[in-house]
Structures are given as structure tokens and as C-alpha cells.
Amino acid sequence: MRNEAGTPSLADVARVAGVSLATASRAVNNAYGVSEATRQKVLAVVEKLDFVASPDAERLARGSSRRVALVVPHLGRWFFGEMVAGIERELSAAGVDILLYHVDDPEDRREFFSRLPARRKVDAVIAIAFPVDEEERQRLELMGVAITAAGGRSTDYPYVSIDDYAAGRQAVDHLLALGHTRIGMLASFERTLPAPRENLRSRAYYDALAEHGIAVDPSLVHDMEWGGHNAALATAQLLASDPRPTAIYAHSDELALGAMHALALAGVRVPEDLSVVAIDDSPLADSLGLTSVRQPVREQGTIAARMVLDALSQPGSTAASVMLPTQLVVRESTGPVGTPPAVP
Amino acid sequence: MRNEAGTPSLADVARVAGVSLATASRAVNNAYGVSEATRQKVLAVVEKLDFVASPDAERLARGSSRRVALVVPHLGRWFFGEMVAGIERELSAAGVDILLYHVDDPEDRREFFSRLPARRKVDAVIAIAFPVDEEERQRLELMGVAITAAGGRSTDYPYVSIDDYAAGRQAVDHLLALGHTRIGMLASFERTLPAPRENLRSRAYYDALAEHGIAVDPSLVHDMEWGGHNAALATAQLLASDPRPTAIYAHSDELALGAMHALALAGVRVPEDLSVVAIDDSPLADSLGLTSVRQPVREQGTIAARMVLDALSQPGSTAASVMLPTQLVVRESTGPVGTPPAVP
DNA sequence: GTCGCCTGTGGAAGCGCTTCCGGAACCCGG
DNA sequence: CCGGGTTCCGGAAGCGCTTCCACAGGCGAC
Missing domain, CATH: 1.10.260.40 (lambda repressor-like DNA-binding domains)
Structure with a gap:
């Protein structure tokens, strides 16, 4: 034999x-x-x-595979990569294997949901920052496994995420505390992903301004597709408005990077002439000296992994969602509002 | 039944x-x-x-799993994430599943090679930019599957990679053509990875300078652990040297980002006072206006995937290694050498 | 009108493991 | 010294598939 x-x-x-x-x-x-x-x-x-x-034989005989599927968009971005890293670490320590599904553009997505390649292969699936619509949700149900969301809230599945609203408030409140009242916002959406119900990072901006009795100037709000280039373009427009904003609140570090590049080109000094704050606190922020709201990405991954492990050991149980705190990290890109320069 | x-x-x-x-x-x-x-x-x-x-039953009965292992360090970085994305796309289109192993720090690494969790689970493994030493190579052999290297040359396995030497030459030659003779270099290594035999991106620098009859000033060469912060520190030192370099050649975009930040802090204008060129051409370069040598990352992934698919369909055959061309993308961070500013 | 032969099909033996079930050996107290 | 309970262990039946082998017809060729 x-x-x-x-x-x-x-x-x-x-x-x-x-x-x-x-x-x-x-x-x-x-x-x-x-x-x-x-x-x-x-x-x-x-x-x-x-x-x-042989894991295959084990699975066949035992009926469970100790394997989980990870479905993730945009692997090239820091946030997603870190998240996966965090999940991998925890899961592999527990001897659970990870099947990776990168679902980026809409076609990938259609493919994924129609073929459902993870079917019959895993005990659970983790979706990273990945809103699913009703129809897709039903397809997922077909897999008959526990589903967990990481890096974004979900109404349908247990999730682990940061409190985006609170994070946004930390950023904007910081600006407000420094005396800024004319604050531009750089928000982004994903062309390839269905829009979430509401952008909490944006609402934080509106609420904070309202609480301080500041009227929102729509021309200071720019909603764009994710990417540094778009942020740079929006920033150029922001600079043209009169009076010019004294601060910019970017929804992510990458956006802030684009903005800062545009500012440098325009000869606008940071933070003397204009402050910039963002959310993420990626390595980018550190090497850029960017004030940013830190979100524990790796930890979100770790926790998501634990939730899944729990679900595997106690089938049927539903894990409680977790919301992690964020923390403002002040660097050199923000400062007290100065004398707003006159527009030439 | x-x-x-x-x-x-x-x-x-x-x-x-x-x-x-x-x-x-x-x-x-x-x-x-x-x-x-x-x-x-x-x-x-x-x-x-x-x-x-049931893939498990299939595998058991058939003896092959249509599964490949992906071992990758530093998932949080653009290069690795993109590479994985490229591989995933190709493999999943062929109905092959991906088992992800993130091997980051030395401990992960030891773990991975001692437990060899991929054992008996996959038909092939792809190692991304992941030099393996002799002992580790032997462990891998134990898995008894085809091994392919992506994003780095390997003497032991078929690989797909860019020509790092040529890429370095494109970057440095560009600087030279612009009249720069005093060029700083920002090189990086991985603390967690065994050092490769030779850094071809560095050799390109030495060769190019030599061919132009320029003596290498060791004080202009900085070798640091990967990261924007370290690059910023090195750049500060570079600025202190006399005469100050008129250009900087960074081994990667992230390094260049750190450098540019340091330059901005020091009030050094790019490219008027100093040119910066790098290798990668990540999205970072675009939103930064950074001149960079483009390497086709996604494509490297695609090709690596194809090599593996070939190996799976024709067991025993050894794929030929592939080296992909790179291309200089000129943006706003480089310009002709100007009047070198006097050191204050 | 036979004799191959080729095409379709079914039976059955695994693939490498888990687990139910029954039995053997051994312990204890009475 | 014996009955009943443990404790250990082996036999064997799957898990859901692939594939070898045998076999039944249907065909054309002689």
C-alpha cells in the first residue's frame, strides 16, 4: 500500500x-x-x-477543512495588504489555511459571485472592506459557511472595524481646535464597489462643523474616485476658492499625499499656510510627516481571524461585532491657523 | 446516500x-x-x-489538488500586493486555488520552514521576492512540488523578474544625461530577509558612474533598511555633504518619497535644486510627480502564474525563466543640473 | 451470416483518513 | 474467585470522487 x-x-x-x-x-x-x-x-x-x-483525506473523512476564504479588493493598497497580513498570522498560527480571492474590478466580482469558486472548499469566509449587495449576499449564503466582515461594518454579518465616524471627528476636531474654520474635505469612493449606505467619515465633517456653528461651503467638499492623482486635482481646485481654505481633511493618507504634492507645486507651505490631516496613519504618513488618525489595521485582521476561529470551534454561534478605537497622531502637517494669505 | x-x-x-x-x-x-x-x-x-x-474528494482520488501556495513577505507594500493580485487573477481564471502564506519576520519564516504547512496541500509554490538559503531550499524540496520565483532572480528555480541592473542603469543614465555628476544613492536591504548575492541596482550605479569617468564618493551612498523614514534620514546626511549632490537615485519609490519629504523640509526644491529618480513607478510616483523606472509588476505575476500552470499541465518540465523590460517614466522630479547651490 | 472492433456504460477498487462498534484484556469490589 | 466496568485496540464502513476493467451492443468487413 x-x-x-x-x-x-x-x-x-x-x-x-x-x-x-x-x-x-x-x-x-x-x-x-x-x-x-x-x-x-x-x-x-x-x-x-x-x-x-493529507488534509484532503482528513477533510473528506471528517467533513471540515480548516480552511477559510479571504476575499479582498485592491491588494496593492497598504490597508488591504496589512489586513490580510494580520489575518494570515493569526489563522496560520491556528493551523488554518487561507484561500485567497482577489476581487478587484466589477468583472472579477461578477465572476466570483457567479462561479462561487470558494464553494465546498472552506469552512468560513472573511470579506475585507467589501460591501455586498443583496443578491450577492444570497449567493454567499449558498456556500453555507460563516461569513465575517473585516475593515468595514456590515449589517448582515458580524464585523470588525474602526469607528469611522469617531475617526473623522478626531481629525476634524483637531483642525477645529487649532482654530481652522475654513476646511476642505477630500472624500473618495470606489468606482468598482457599490457605495456604502453612508460615508461616516464625511458625516463626521458635517457634524463637527455644525457643532461649531460653521456653515458648510459645498465648494470645499470634493468627492472623487480613490487615488492620489484625483486628490491633487481636487486640491488645486480647493486652492482656487476664495477665501482659500486653511486646512484640508483627507479621508485617507493616499489622498493626503496627492494633496500635499499639489500644495508643494503651488508653493503653499504645510503647515504654515495650510494644515493637512488624514485618516489611516500608514507608513506613508510617517515618512511624510502627516498628521493622521491611526487605525489599527493589523489588529483588525487579528480580531477578524479570532472571530472566525471561534465560529469554527462553536458552529452556529454568532460572534459579536467589534469596533476598535482610533487615535490621532499629530505630526508636522498641522498647525494653528495663521493669517490666511490673500488670494493674489 | x-x-x-x-x-x-x-x-x-x-x-x-x-x-x-x-x-x-x-x-x-x-x-x-x-x-x-x-x-x-x-x-x-x-x-x-x-x-x-468536492475538491477534496477529487484531489484524493485524482492525486492533484489544483492548488498552489503563495509565499510572500511584506504584504503591506505595493509591490507585493500587486504581484499577488496579478498571480491571483491568472490562477483563479484557470480554476486554481491559492493558499496564502505570509512570511514576514524571521520567526514567521522559521515557523514556515519548520512546519512546512503547505506540505501535501499544493501542487506548486510561488515565492515572491523571497530569497531562500540552502537549508530552506532543502526543506522546500521536501514538499516535492514545482517551485517558481517571482519578482526576483533565483539560481535554483525558474523565475520571472525584471532586469534590475538594466532598470538601475535607466535611472542613473537618465541623471547622467541631464548632466548630473554628483549623485547620491539610496539603497535598501531587508533586515528580515537574507541578503541577496549582489544588489544589481547598486551595481548599475557603480558601473554607470565608472563608464562616465566619475569617481564614486562613498559618502554619497547610503544603504539602509527599507522604509521612507530611513530614506529621509539618509537624505538629510546627503544634504550635509560638500559639495551637495545635485541628484538622488533611490532604489524604490518609497525611498524616494522619504527623500523628497526631507528635501522639502530642508527647503530644497525638486527638480530645480536637486533631481530625484527611483525605480518601481508605483501609484506613489504618479501622485508625487516622481520620475521612476516602471516595472510591470502585475505582468510579472501573470507570467509567474502561467509558468506554474504550464508546470502543472506538463509535470517534470522546467519552465524557462523570464526577464521583463522596464521603462523610464519621466515626470517632474528630474531636470538638468543647474548651478549647484553653495552650502551655506 | 459470422467475427472482430470500437463506442458507451456499469461495477468495483481504491485515494488516505476518521469513527462507530464490538471484542479482548484488565481492574475493582464483593 | 467471579461479574461488571474500564481501558485499549482492531475491523470495517464510509467520506465523494476517479479510473481500471469488463462487458454489452452496434457496426462494417470478410
């Missing part, structure tokens, strides 16, 4: 150890009903033969 | 279609020896029952 010099099977182990297949299996799995002596004997053979159980 | 209202099995399909299990299997797999009529009948039932074959 031994396969041609390939990997040894449990049957090989059993034979060498002089026990039955059943006993070998129990010994390997630390199951009850094996004497300590026998167990040691078997484990020694396992060691000697360098035996590794 | 039907499981409790769960997913239908091939046996269910066979019964409903009124054929044997063997025939159903052949029909589903488009194998020879099934009449067209029978095949259609079976496929109709498949459709109706929404049957999906």
Missing part, C-alpha cells in the same frame, strides 16, 4: 509502529482511548517517517 | 440522471467515452441540482 517512495501514509505509520490504522489515527489526533505508551510509539514513528496527514 | 439536504453529491446526480456514478463522473469531466446525449442529460441534472464537486 506504500506509495512509490512518496509521502508516507498513516497506513505506513501504523504498520511500522505495529498498530492498527485506527489506533494510529487516534494517536496522531491525541484522541482518547490510546495508552500513553502506544501514543508515544506511534508519534515516534510519525517523527521518523516524517509523516504529514 | 444523500446527505441531509446539504450539497448534492455526484451520486445524487447519477441517480437523478439515471446513469452510473462512473458515467456521471466522466460526463462532468468532459472525458471521452460518453455519448453526447448522455453528457447533456447529466449536465442538465448538474445544473438543476446545482452540483459542485
Whole structure:
């Protein structure tokens, strides 16, 4: 029964150890009903033969795979990569494998949901910052596995996320505290993703201004597709408005980067002439000296992974959602409002 | 034999279609020896029952899993994320699943190589920009599967990569052509990865300078751990040297970003006072107006994936390595050498 | 009108594991 | 010294598929 010099099977182990297949299996799995002596004997053979159980056979016999699917858009961006890294670390430590599905553009998406390639392959799925519409949700249900959302709230599944509203408030309130009243906002959306119900980072801006009795100037709000280039364009427009804003609140570091580039080109000094604050606190913010609201990305991943592990060990139970705190990290890009320069 | 209202099995399909299990299997797999009529009948039932074959059972019976392992460090960085995205796209289109292993710090690494979690689970592995030492190579051999390297050359496995030397030359030659002779270099290494035999991006610098009869000033060369912050520090030192360099060649966009930030803080104008060129041409370069050598990351992923698919379809064959061309993208961060400003 | 032969099909043996079930050996108290 | 309960262990039946092999017809060729 031994396969041609390939990997040894449990049957090989059993034979060498002089026990039955059943006993070998129990010994390997630390199951009850094996004497300590026998167990040691078997484990020694396992060691000697360098035996590794075939996960496929295990899954087939046992009915669960210890595998989870990760569906994620935009892997090239820091946020998503970090999130995946956090999840991977936790899951692999628990011996759970990760099947990766990168669903980027709408076509990928259609493909994914129509073919549902994860089907029958995993015990759970984690969707990263990935709003699903009703129809897609129904397809997912077809997989018949636990679903968890990470990096974004979900009404349908347990999730782990930061409080985007609070984060936005931390950013805008910081600006307000520094005396800024004319604040531009750089918001972004995903062309390829269905828009979420409401952008909480935007609402934070409106609320904060309202609470301070500041009227919103619509010309100071720019909503664009994600990307530094678009942010630069919007910033150029912001600079043309009169009076010019003294601060910019960007929904993400990448947006802020584009903005800062545009500011540099225009000869606008940061923070002397204009303050910039963002959300994320990616490495970008650090090397840019950007004041940003830190969100614990890796940790979100870790927690999402734990939620899934819990769900796997206690089938049927529904994990409670988690919302992680954020924290303002002040760097050199923000300062007290100065004398607003006159527009030439 | 039907499981409790769960997913239908091939046996269910066979019964409903009124054929044997063997025939159903052949029909589903488009194998020879099934009449067209029978095949259609079976496929109709498949459709109706929404049957999906259990990959575990397939693998067990067939001996191959249509699964490949992806081992990657630093998922949070653009390069790695994009690479993974490219690979995923190609592989998933071919119906091959991806098992993701994120191996970041040395401990992860030890873990990975000692436990070899991918063992017995995949048909091939792709290592992304991931030098393996001799001992690790031997461990990998244990898996007994085809190994491919992406985003870096390998002497042991077929690889797909850019020509780092040529890329470096494109960057430095560009500077040279603009009249720069005093050029600083920002090189980086990975603390967590074994150093590659030789840094070709560095050698390009030395060779180019030599060919132009320019002596290398060691004080203009900074080798640091990867990261914008370190690049900023190095740049500050560069600015202190006398005479000050008129240009900086950074090994990657992120390094250039850190450099540009330091330059801005020091009031050094780019490109009037100092030119900056880098390698990668990530989105960062675009929103920064950074002149950079473009490397086709996504494409490297695509090709690596194809190589693996080929290897899977023709076991035993060794794919030929591929080296992709790069291209200089000139933006606003480089210009002709001006009158070098006197050091105050 | 036979004898191959080719095309379709079904039976059945695995693939490598888990787990139910029954039995053997051993312990205890009575 | 014996009955009943543990404790360990082996046999064997799957898990859901693939595939080898045998076999039944249908065909053309002789």
C-alpha cells in the first residue's frame, strides 16, 4: 500500500509502529482511548517517517477543512495588504489555511459571485472592506459557511472595524481646535464597489462643523474616485476658492499625499499656510510627516481571524461585532491657523 | 446516500440522471467515452441540482489538488500586493486555488520552514521576492512540488523578474544625461530577509558612474533598511555633504518619497535644486510627480502564474525563466543640473 | 451470416483518513 | 474467585470522487 517512495501514509505509520490504522489515527489526533505508551510509539514513528496527514483525506473523512476564504479588493493598497497580513498570522498560527480571492474590478466580482469558486472548499469566509449587495449576499449564503466582515461594518454579518465616524471627528476636531474654520474635505469612493449606505467619515465633517456653528461651503467638499492623482486635482481646485481654505481633511493618507504634492507645486507651505490631516496613519504618513488618525489595521485582521476561529470551534454561534478605537497622531502637517494669505 | 439536504453529491446526480456514478463522473469531466446525449442529460441534472464537486474528494482520488501556495513577505507594500493580485487573477481564471502564506519576520519564516504547512496541500509554490538559503531550499524540496520565483532572480528555480541592473542603469543614465555628476544613492536591504548575492541596482550605479569617468564618493551612498523614514534620514546626511549632490537615485519609490519629504523640509526644491529618480513607478510616483523606472509588476505575476500552470499541465518540465523590460517614466522630479547651490 | 472492433456504460477498487462498534484484556469490589 | 466496568485496540464502513476493467451492443468487413 506504500506509495512509490512518496509521502508516507498513516497506513505506513501504523504498520511500522505495529498498530492498527485506527489506533494510529487516534494517536496522531491525541484522541482518547490510546495508552500513553502506544501514543508515544506511534508519534515516534510519525517523527521518523516524517509523516504529514493529507488534509484532503482528513477533510473528506471528517467533513471540515480548516480552511477559510479571504476575499479582498485592491491588494496593492497598504490597508488591504496589512489586513490580510494580520489575518494570515493569526489563522496560520491556528493551523488554518487561507484561500485567497482577489476581487478587484466589477468583472472579477461578477465572476466570483457567479462561479462561487470558494464553494465546498472552506469552512468560513472573511470579506475585507467589501460591501455586498443583496443578491450577492444570497449567493454567499449558498456556500453555507460563516461569513465575517473585516475593515468595514456590515449589517448582515458580524464585523470588525474602526469607528469611522469617531475617526473623522478626531481629525476634524483637531483642525477645529487649532482654530481652522475654513476646511476642505477630500472624500473618495470606489468606482468598482457599490457605495456604502453612508460615508461616516464625511458625516463626521458635517457634524463637527455644525457643532461649531460653521456653515458648510459645498465648494470645499470634493468627492472623487480613490487615488492620489484625483486628490491633487481636487486640491488645486480647493486652492482656487476664495477665501482659500486653511486646512484640508483627507479621508485617507493616499489622498493626503496627492494633496500635499499639489500644495508643494503651488508653493503653499504645510503647515504654515495650510494644515493637512488624514485618516489611516500608514507608513506613508510617517515618512511624510502627516498628521493622521491611526487605525489599527493589523489588529483588525487579528480580531477578524479570532472571530472566525471561534465560529469554527462553536458552529452556529454568532460572534459579536467589534469596533476598535482610533487615535490621532499629530505630526508636522498641522498647525494653528495663521493669517490666511490673500488670494493674489 | 444523500446527505441531509446539504450539497448534492455526484451520486445524487447519477441517480437523478439515471446513469452510473462512473458515467456521471466522466460526463462532468468532459472525458471521452460518453455519448453526447448522455453528457447533456447529466449536465442538465448538474445544473438543476446545482452540483459542485468536492475538491477534496477529487484531489484524493485524482492525486492533484489544483492548488498552489503563495509565499510572500511584506504584504503591506505595493509591490507585493500587486504581484499577488496579478498571480491571483491568472490562477483563479484557470480554476486554481491559492493558499496564502505570509512570511514576514524571521520567526514567521522559521515557523514556515519548520512546519512546512503547505506540505501535501499544493501542487506548486510561488515565492515572491523571497530569497531562500540552502537549508530552506532543502526543506522546500521536501514538499516535492514545482517551485517558481517571482519578482526576483533565483539560481535554483525558474523565475520571472525584471532586469534590475538594466532598470538601475535607466535611472542613473537618465541623471547622467541631464548632466548630473554628483549623485547620491539610496539603497535598501531587508533586515528580515537574507541578503541577496549582489544588489544589481547598486551595481548599475557603480558601473554607470565608472563608464562616465566619475569617481564614486562613498559618502554619497547610503544603504539602509527599507522604509521612507530611513530614506529621509539618509537624505538629510546627503544634504550635509560638500559639495551637495545635485541628484538622488533611490532604489524604490518609497525611498524616494522619504527623500523628497526631507528635501522639502530642508527647503530644497525638486527638480530645480536637486533631481530625484527611483525605480518601481508605483501609484506613489504618479501622485508625487516622481520620475521612476516602471516595472510591470502585475505582468510579472501573470507570467509567474502561467509558468506554474504550464508546470502543472506538463509535470517534470522546467519552465524557462523570464526577464521583463522596464521603462523610464519621466515626470517632474528630474531636470538638468543647474548651478549647484553653495552650502551655506 | 459470422467475427472482430470500437463506442458507451456499469461495477468495483481504491485515494488516505476518521469513527462507530464490538471484542479482548484488565481492574475493582464483593 | 467471579461479574461488571474500564481501558485499549482492531475491523470495517464510509467520506465523494476517479479510473481500471469488463462487458454489452452496434457496426462494417470478410
